[in-house]
Amino acid sequence: xxxxxxxxxxxxxxxxxxxxxxxxxxxxxxxxxxxxxxxxxxxxxxxxxxxxxxxxxxxxxxxxxxxxxxxxxxxxxxxxxxxxxxxxxxxxxxxxxxxxxxxxxxxxxxxxxxxxxxxxxxxxxxxxxxxxxxxxxxxxxxxxxxxxxxxxxxxxxxxxxxxxxxxxxxxxxxxxxxxxxxxxxxxxxxxxxxxxxxxxxxxxxxxxxxxxxxxxxxxxxxxxxxxxxxxxxxxxxxxxxxxxxxxxxxxxxxxxxxxxxxxxxxxxxxxxxxxxxxxxxxxxxxxxxxxxxxxxxxxxxxxxxxxxxxxxxxxxxxxxxxxxxxxxxxxxxxxxxxxxxxxxxxxxxxxxxxxxxxxxxxxxxxxxxxxxxxxxxxxxxxxxxxxxxxxxxxxxxxxxxxxxxxxxxxxxxxxxxxxxxxxxxxxx
Amino acid sequence: xxxxxxxxxxxxxxxxxxxxxxxxxxxxxxxxxxxxxxxxxxxxxxxxxxxxxxxxxxxxxxxxxxxxxxxxxxxxxxxxxxxxxxxxxxxxxxxxxxxxxxxxxxxxxxxxxxxxxxxxxxxxxxxxxxxxxxxxxxxxxxxxxxxxxxxxxxxxxxxxxxxxxxxxxxxxxxxxxxxxxxxxxxxxxxxxxxxxxxxxxxxxxxxxxxxxxxxxxxxxxxxxxxxxxxxxxxxxxxxxxxxxxxxxxxxxxxxxxxxxxxxxxxxxxxxxxxxxxxxxxxxxxxxxxxxxxxxxxxxxxxxxxxxxxxxxxxxxxxxxxxxxxxxxxxxxxxxxxxxxxxxxxxxxxxxxxxxxxxxxxxxxxxxxxxxxxxxxxxxxxxxxxxxxxxxxxxxxxxxxxxxxxxxxxxxxxxxxxxxxxxxxxxxx
Numbered sequence: 001x002x003x004x005x006x007x008x009x010x011x012x013x014x015x016x017x018x019x020x021x022x023x024x025x026x027x028x029x030x031x032x033x034x035x036x037x038x039x040x041x042x043x044x045x046x047x048x049x050x051x052x053x054x055x056x057x058x059x060x061x062x063x064x065x066x067x068x069x070x071x072x073x074x075x076x077x078x079x080x081x082x083x084x085x086x087x088x089x090x091x092x093x094x095x096x097x098x099x100x101x102x103x104x105x106x107x108x109x110x111x112x113x114x115x116x117x118x119x120x121x122x123x124x125x126x127x128x129x130x131x132x133x134x135x136x137x138x139x140x141x142x143x144x145x146x147x148x149x150x151x152x153x154x155x156x157x158x159x160x161x162x163x164x165x166x167x168x169x170x171x172x173x174x175x176x177x178x179x180x181x182x183x184x185x186x187x188x189x190x191x192x193x194x195x196x197x198x199x200x201x202x203x204x205x206x207x208x209x210x211x212x213x214x215x216x217x218x219x220x221x222x223x224x225x226x227x228x229x230x231x232x233x234x235x236x237x238x239x240x241x242x243x244x245x246x247x248x249x250x251x252x253x254x255x256x257x258x259x260x261x262x263x264x265x266x267x268x269x270x271x272x273x274x275x276x277x278x279x280x281x282x283x284x285x286x287x288x289x290x291x292x293x294x295x296x297x298x299x300x301x302x303x304x305x306x307x308x309x310x311x312x313x314x315x316x317x318x319x320x321x322x323x324x325x326x327x328x329x330x331x332x333x334x335x336x337x338x339x340x341x342x343x344x345x346x347x348x349x350x351x352x353x354x355x356x357x358x359x360x361x362x363x364x365x366x367x368x369x370x371x372x373x374x375x376x377x378x379x380x381x382x383x384x385x386x387x388x389x390x391x392x393x394x395x396x397x398x399x400x401x402x403x404x405x406x407x408x409x410x411x412x413x414x415x416x417x418x419x420x421x422x423x424x425x426x427x428x
Numbered sequence: 429x430x431x432x433x434x435x436x437x438x439x440x441x442x443x444x445x446x447x448x449x450x451x452x453x454x455x456x457x458x459x460x461x462x463x464x465x466x467x468x469x470x471x472x473x474x475x476x477x478x479x480x481x482x483x484x485x486x487x488x489x490x491x492x493x494x495x496x497x498x499x500x501x502x503x504x505x506x507x508x509x510x511x512x513x514x515x516x517x518x519x520x521x522x523x524x525x526x527x528x529x530x531x532x533x534x535x536x537x538x539x540x541x542x543x544x545x546x547x548x549x550x551x552x553x554x555x556x557x558x559x560x561x562x563x564x565x566x567x568x569x570x571x572x573x574x575x576x577x578x579x580x581x582x583x584x585x586x587x588x589x590x591x592x593x594x595x596x597x598x599x600x601x602x603x604x605x606x607x608x609x610x611x612x613x614x615x616x617x618x619x620x621x622x623x624x625x626x627x628x629x630x631x632x633x634x635x636x637x638x639x640x641x642x643x644x645x646x647x648x649x650x651x652x653x654x655x656x657x658x659x660x661x662x663x664x665x666x667x668x669x670x671x672x673x674x675x676x677x678x679x680x681x682x683x684x685x686x687x688x689x690x691x692x693x694x695x696x697x698x699x700x701x702x703x704x705x706x707x708x709x710x711x712x713x714x715x716x717x718x719x720x721x722x723x724x725x726x727x728x729x730x731x732x733x734x735x736x737x738x739x740x741x742x743x744x745x746x747x748x749x750x751x752x753x754x755x756x757x758x759x760x761x762x763x764x765x766x767x768x769x770x771x772x773x774x775x776x777x778x779x780x781x782x783x784x785x786x787x788x789x790x791x792x793x794x795x796x797x798x799x800x801x802x803x804x805x806x807x808x809x810x811x812x813x814x815x816x817x818x819x820x821x822x823x824x825x826x827x828x829x830x831x832x833x834x835x836x837x838x839x840x841x842x843x844x845x846x847x848x849x850x851x852x853x854x855x856x
Binding site: 037039040042045049050051052053055056057059061068069070071072073100101102104105108109112115116117124126127142145146149150258262263264265283286287288289290291292293294295 | 465467468470473477478479480481483484485487489496497498499500501528529530532533536537540543544545552554555570573574577578686690691692693711714715716717718719720721722723
């Protein structure tokens with residue numbers, strides 16, 4: 001195929017007319033597809049329904065150390081749940097607190113606590129003139145929403161296939177005392193599906209922050225969310241790396257089973273140093289008597305251990321793989337060589353990241369919407385919802401069926417082509 | 429019986445010697461009893477175990493309006509759970525948000541949000557020089573712990589059998605712009621078991637606060653926790669009362685099923701005006717994608733409606749009543765007329781409040797502990813853990829068996845007598 005940039009004005013006009021016809025046809029089909037969020041499909045949720053049977057009215061409701069999970073008590077998670085969540089993150093159980101149904105809430109609460117009470121004795125952030133966070137972008141919109149909500153200034157750091165631009169991270173973190181944190185999705189990053197290289201993790205662990213209360217927010221959301229059994233990204237354990245580098249208190253790691261068991265009815269956990277966890281427990285014991293221990297026990301009784309979880313995730317992978325492959329094969333077939341888009345090919349996670357020609361993302365998302373397909377808002381993957389190049393689009397293949405995914409991607413590439421032609425005609 | 433105050437020194441010394449012998453015997457029994465917290469007994473939890481069966485792997489996992497509870501979505505609670513929680517509080521479902529497993533967490537989050545973001549557009553409390561809360565006392569220690577945690581100054585307001593001293597509340601709230609809230613447990617109050625009179629509720633609703641962001645924190649924890657079917661306290665609906673008084677936004681009401689289904693694995697809710705709920709949703713949507721909807725559905729499928737809940741609570745009452753009555757009958761038998769203690773006789777809730785002679789509470793709790801019985805720390809029912817009279821002790825009869833309760837109360841009255849005699853001898 002000839003790149004669109006090499007077409008002359010007449011060729012572009014002819015192409016535009018063909019694409020407009022195709023788009024009119026597509027609109028006529030009355031599609032109704034939602035690819036906006038990383039939601040599991042119903043069929044994927046069905047796979048785990050047996051978890052609903054492991055606890056019933058006849059069950060032993062005691063933890064391995066004899067605690068009745070139906071009653072008050074146990075602030076920071078039952079021991080067997082700590083072990084399970086520790087194994088997901090590849091850390092020690094004593095470094096884990098198991099909380100409620102959402103790691104997002106743990107992150108929010110951690111920032112909120114830092115605002116009102118500081119970090120391990122530092123000045124509360126709400127008492128400071130300015131607090132800043134580094135935001136590798138494209139990234140996760142809900143991370144950026146938390147920092148924006150608390151009035152924390154967000155500084156965009158470019159992403160690379162090896163992780164954030166570490167030269168820039170090192171420079172900023174080591175010189176600016178107002179920089180208090182950085183958001184990271186280190187494995188199968190949202191939305192690109194990149195996994196931080198060993199080198200990147202080691203450079204993170206070796207940071208020398210100007211601010212004593214600087215923390216890395218390590219959202220290991222996709223720690224075990226591989227698409228292939230034989231091709232898997234691996235991620236170094238940041239907690240050990242930080243400890244080895246003499247920075248034991250620099251990181252909070254988060255994970256959950258939201259995309260293992262049920263979205264919104266899973267269990268979530270945070271891993272960190274004893275010092276950080278103690279500081280968390282101090283406010284946690286004021287905020288709650290304890291999290292839902294029945295649901296913690298339900299998860300452990302069902303999955304048993306990390307091997308059980310991994311076997312379950314292999315089943316998920318069988319369902320998710322064709323969806324990802326459908327998107328990628330359509331993109332490959334339809335857009336390769338056209339010079340109007342680039343995309344990632346992740347080995348796991350929940351997203352594919354698409355970069356359109358500059359200035360085209362919003363128009364593409366709008367065109368898709370007009371024809372019945374909802375994508376994540378263009379810009380959402382950047383701080384303040386503003387993609388400086390108006391280029392990045394997040395594709396979430398998990399919710400639709402493979403057939404719907406094929407239809408959706410056909411429509412998507414059509415919109416990419418049409419908007420790109422229009423953009424090129426503007427310039428000519 | 430002769431009041432201890434009327435005994436002469438020799439009589440007191442004789443009595444002391446007898447009591448000391450009895451106490452030595454009691455210590456020898458090696459008791460191990462915990463009456464420190466309002467924990468349900470295992471037998472009470474057993475009563476509700478069938479809730480574990482209502483959702484299994486074959487269940488329809490959709491809400492009445494077709495939402496899959498296993499997936500993301502629905503920020504503020506599924507409709508049928510809103511209805512159930514609304515009926516518990518006697519309010520309209522549209523005034524309800526259903527959250528996670530603990531109303532304490534909703535209260536904490538509400539205060540935390542007010543600190544960082546203010547209340548419906550007011551100045552964030554963390555930006556103010558001073559923020560104060562009124563604390564009717566004796567009251568709930570975990571309420572006081574939240575306000576203390578956020579550095580909010582606590583002002584004690586005396587409790588009466590009709591509720592807080594409303595003359596004082598009206599005076600303080602109408603004149604001091606730094607007073608931003610008041611903690612209330614309006615029905616079967618913790619620890620006295622008092623229920624606010626209609627007059628008190630109406631005076632609350634008619635408050636004219638100096639601070640626009642003043643809110644009543646109405647913790648209706650024991651809304652349906654009656655001990656008797658034929659003798660029940662009733663509480664006016666504060667939301668309607670506030671609306672009628674032209675103060676629709678002045679109150680947040682909280683409740684949970686922690687002492688209906690399972691402590692720590694129930695569901696919790698907040699009721700308030702549309703304006704207040706909208707403000708809550710604004711930060712809630714940053715803090716979470718949604719709460720555990722499976723557990724919400726589980727509760728509705730099991731209890732079905734408020735009638736189902738009430739039938740269940742009648743069963744609880746049958747179990748709790750003998751425990752309360754055991755305590756009260758021992759107190760009546762052993763302490764009436766001695767002038768060394770007064771106690772409440774609640775018709776519901778989880779506690780009995782005991783007022784010892786001034787300066788005796790700490791010593792009594794310590795003596796009980798020495799003989800193997802743990803009570804709530806003396807002072808815990810007051811702000812900063814400081815009971816100015818060192819008099820109030822909270823008795824929590826729910827956890828032990830009636831037999832243990834009898835043993836425990838025997839020990840308790842023994843300790844009350846002994847400490848009182850020692851106190852009187854000090855004075856002579």
